[in-house]
Amino acid sequence: xxxIDQIDVSIEDTPILRQADLTVGNGEVVGLLxxxxxxxxxxxxxxxxxxxxxxxxxxxxxxxxxxxxxxxRGLGLMFQGxxxxxxxxxxxxxxxxxxxxxxxxxxxxxxxxLEMVGLAGYENREVDxxxxxxxxxxxxARTLAPxxxxxxxxxxxxxxxxxxxxxLMTEMREILTEREVTGIVVTxxxxxxxxxxDRLALMREGTIVQTGTLSEILDRPANDWVRAFVS
Amino acid sequence: MDTGDGRLRRSIRWGWVGVATVPAxxxxxxxxxxxxxxxxxxxxxxxxxxxxxxARLLRVGWFTLWQASLSTVLTLLAxxxxxxxxxxxxxxxxxxxxxxxxxxxxxxxxxxxxAFLSLGFVQSxxxxxxxxxFFNVAVVVRTVSSVWSRIDPRLIEAGRVLxxxxxxxxxxxxxxxxxxxxxxxxxxxxxFTFTSFGVVLILGGFRFATLEVEIYRQxxxxxxxxxxxxxxxxxxxGVTTALYVYSRYQESRxxxxxxxxxxxxxxxxxxxxxxxxxxxxASLTVLMAPLxxxxxxxLGRGFYTGLFGSDAVVGSPIASVGNSLRFAAIAxxxxxxxxxxxxxxxxxxxxxxxxxxxxxxMLPLGxxxxxxxxxxxxxxxxxxxxRASFWLIPIAHxxxxxxxxVRTTLPTLRSIRQExxxxxxxxxxxxxxxxxxxxxxxxxxxxMVGSGFAFVVSLGEFGATSFVARPNIHTVPTMIFRxxxxxxxxxxxxxxALSVLLAxxxxxxxxxxxxxxxxxxxxx
Numbered sequence: 001x002x003x004i005d006q007i008d009v010s011i012e013d014t015p016i017l018r019q020a021d022l023t024v025g026n027g028e029v030v031g032l033l034x035x036x037x038x039x040x041x042x043x044x045x046x047x048x049x050x051x052x053x054x055x056x057x058x059x060x061x062x063x064x065x066x067x068x069x070x071x072x073r074g075l076g077l078m079f080q081g082x083x084x085x086x087x088x089x090x091x092x093x094x095x096x097x098x099x100x101x102x103x104x105x106x107x108x109x110x111x112x113x114l115e116m117v118g119l120a121g122y123e124n125r126e127v128d129x130x131x132x133x134x135x136x137x138x139x140x141a142r143t144l145a146p147x148x149x150x151x152x153x154x155x156x157x158x159x160x161x162x163x164x165x166x167x168l169m170t171e172m173r174e175i176l177t178e179r180e181v182t183g184i185v186v187t188x189x190x191x192x193x194x195x196x197x198d199r200l201a202l203m204r205e206g207t208i209v210q211t212g213t214l215s216e217i218l219d220r221p222a223n224d225w226v227r228a229f230v231s
Numbered sequence: 232m233d234t235g236d237g238r239l240r241r242s243i244r245w246g247w248v249g250v251a252t253v254p255a256x257x258x259x260x261x262x263x264x265x266x267x268x269x270x271x272x273x274x275x276x277x278x279x280x281x282x283x284x285x286a287r288l289l290r291v292g293w294f295t296l297w298q299a300s301l302s303t304v305l306t307l308l309a310x311x312x313x314x315x316x317x318x319x320x321x322x323x324x325x326x327x328x329x330x331x332x333x334x335x336x337x338x339x340x341x342x343x344x345x346a347f348l349s350l351g352f353v354q355s356x357x358x359x360x361x362x363x364x365f366f367n368v369a370v371v372v373r374t375v376s377s378v379w380s381r382i383d384p385r386l387i388e389a390g391r392v393l394x395x396x397x398x399x400x401x402x403x404x405x406x407x408x409x410x411x412x413x414x415x416x417x418x419x420x421x422x423f424t425f426t427s428f429g430v431v432l433i434l435g436g437f438r439f440a441t442l443e444v445e446i447y448r449q450x451x452x453x454x455x456x457x458x459x460x461x462x463x464x465x466x467x468x469g470v471t472t473a474l475y476v477y478s479r480y481q482e483s484r485x486x487x488x489x490x491x492x493x494x495x496x497x498x499x500x501x502x503x504x505x506x507x508x509x510x511x512x513a514s515l516t517v518l519m520a521p522l523x524x525x526x527x528x529x530l531g532r533g534f535y536t537g538l539f540g541s542d543a544v545v546g547s548p549i550a551s552v553g554n555s556l557r558f559a560a561i562a563x564x565x566x567x568x569x570x571x572x573x574x575x576x577x578x579x580x581x582x583x584x585x586x587x588x589x590x591x592x593m594l595p596l597g598x599x600x601x602x603x604x605x606x607x608x609x610x611x612x613x614x615x616x617x618r619a620s621f622w623l624i625p626i627a628h629x630x631x632x633x634x635x636x637v638r639t640t641l642p643t644l645r646s647i648r649q650e651x652x653x654x655x656x657x658x659x660x661x662x663x664x665x666x667x668x669x670x671x672x673x674x675x676x677x678x679m680v681g682s683g684f685a686f687v688v689s690l691g692e693f694g695a696t697s698f699v700a701r702p703n704i705h706t707v708p709t710m711i712f713r714x715x716x717x718x719x720x721x722x723x724x725x726x727x728a729l730s731v732l733l734a735x736x737x738x739x740x741x742x743x744x745x746x747x748x749x750x751x752x753x754x755x
Contacts, residue, residue, distance in 0.1 A: 045388075048388075048391075048392050049391075050388050050391070050392075069396070070388075070391040070392060071391050071392070071393075071394045071395055071396050071399075071400075072394075073392075074394075075392060076392070077388075077389075077392040079385045079388070079389055080385075081385065083383060083385035083386050083388070083389040085386060085389070085390075085404060086408070087407040087408055087410075088407075096390070096393050096395075096403075097393035097394055100393055100394030100395050100399070101394060142393070146393065146394065
């Protein structure tokens with residue numbers, strides 16, 4: 001279980017997160033929804049240890065993560081724009097995390113991950129030669145291959161066209177369920193959040209305004225902004 | 232309609248040939264033809280196989296190779312801390328630091344040599360290596376940091392999230408992404424140190440002769456042209472190899488990795504502030520020390536007034552300044568005209584022909600200046616004997632400078648969209664009018680920068696000049712070398728004073744260029 005406990009984060013003296021609070025239970029996927037610039041990505045980066053947390057705490061199963069360096073947190077983060085390594089081929093990208101775990105025989109796990117995202121046989125392709133949708137799948141495979149205990153996806157469908165998004169939305173949900181992933185999916189699109197997550201968390205100006213399922217939020221919106229944003 | 236179109240196309244093609252002819256003839260006669268003559272003389276010498284020739288070529292070639300390789304490795308090592316600092320962080324004085332680092336690179340080699348002597352360096356291999364590092368650090372810092380600072384930070388973060396520690400991330404992500412830039416910078420540094428002449432001659436003397444210095448000694452001092460020619464062949468092989476490696480890396484797919492634009496770098500915090508600060512201050516102090524020493528030592532005992540005196544052996548030292556400015560003006564004019572015509576010809580067509588033409592024009596820059604000067608005295612007795620002509624000096628300088636003009640103007644010319652020219656043509660402009668009304672105004676700023684580079688190149692040129700200048704005509708660099716060659720504190724003082732003058736003029740032109748902000752220094 002991940003607990004984000006009232007954290008404050010500032011970047012270049014500008015407060016981005018203010019008392020942000022969120023709990024994600026085991027096996028649960030939370031859809032973090034909010035307008036652009038509301039601090040969604042920063043929240044993920046704080047959990048990953050890529051930005052400094054000024055106050056508050058982030059705990060995994062009760063133990064604080066704040067003093068654990070990024071590479072030892074055992075998390076998965078799929079970046080907006082994917083951030084695939086251009087100097088490595090598909091298999092080397094997907095196998096990067098396994099290599100860091102000193103896995104001596106990553107081959108089968110790489111193939112399995114590629115198969116899962118529908119890219120069986122893509123091992124030796126150059127990253128540059130992939131289409132947008134294929135890059136998205138490789139990025140997902142790279143994030144999930146090391147089997148992280150907690151997964152964060154930052155606008156996973158952001159850069160794709162509408163038809164592809166609709167298709168991948170369902171596919172992603174299936175993969176997340178099948179792998180029993182615990183994690184957060186960031187998006188600014190309500191339908192995407194509903195399709196991929198068990199529960200929604202609404203973020204505005206660095207604060208989590210409300211959490212719950214879509215019907216719970218629609219039934220009892222915390223304020224006018226929430227009502228306008230989700231309906 | 233059909234015939235009219237055909238006629239237009241034909242006239243454009245003939246126009247292209249006309250524009251391309253001038254630079255082709257220029258480079259062909261003053262560069263390609265002399266190189267062929269050198270090959271001819273050198274190969275027949277090699278086929279005769281004079282006793283001990285092979286051993287001699289091997290010895291000089293081997294020394295040149297290992298000093299260039301060692302210089303390259305040392306330059307990479309010396310440049311690493313500063314490259315890291317300016318690539319990773321934004322800090323006060325970062326722009327100044329990157330500007331200062333380029334100063335040694337634009338200085339004439341004789342000035343660098345004199346500065347190291349003023350710092351107390353004696354003729355030794357250590358001095359040569361130190362001066363080479365000093366001279367070339369800018370190439371590495373500029374080339375590598377321009378890629379490093381543009382690496383998408385998310386790639387580094389992705390490595391960290393996937394479980395790689397800071398050092399592993401550097402080794403597995405950053406370093407492979409930098410490899411093409413490091414290879415390109417290394418091959419340029421290798422090329423410069425492999426063909427280094429002024430620095431080696433001043434800080435090494437004939438005891439530490441590289442191919443370049445040995446060619447000079449054999450041709451000018453001992454007048455053994457066949458031996459010099461066979462040395463030049465070894466030299467050409469080395470240079471061509473380095474250029475080939477460089478172009479391979481330029482063309483490889485990896486050259487297009489740096490897709491991200493310039494990004495905001497973070498400010499260093501905590502202990503990093505101290506580390507960045509000390510790296511920058513230490514690097515700049517070491518880089519500036521020779522220049523500060525040169526300047527302060529030049530101030531003693533009326534060395535500057537001594538320049539205005541007349542001397543029985545070398546004439547009036549200050550007269551060399553007038554000569555240099557005159558030669559530089561002519562060389563700038565020639566190289567600007569030839570370079571612009573070449574750039575216009577290259578940009579007008581895409582395809583193998585124009586690519587080869589581009590390569591041909593770049594060759595004089597890659598080849599050593601000594602080979603150019605040597606080629607002149609070997610070859611330019613046909614069809615008329617030009618070898619004693621006043622024009623040889625500015626022509627040699629222009630030959631070295633043409634690639635600079637082409638490099639600075641070509642990107643701008645290529646950025647002009649064909650539709651603009653077509654629109655002008657539809658409105659009734661002839662091809663020549665199109666060029667005057669569209670291309671020339673757009674390219675003129677870049678051309679100014681190219682001309683400025685040509686001027687600086689000519690002012691500092693030493694290798695070719697030392698071959699083709701008659702003994703009674705001195706440019707500033709050859710005068711400095713003459714003064715250094717004479718014993719006595721006053722001669723050395725005057726050499727330092729003249730070096731300061733040359734450095735000041737060079738720095739003035741370069742600062743003016745930097746304000747024009749078109750060409751990027753150190754991208755060659």
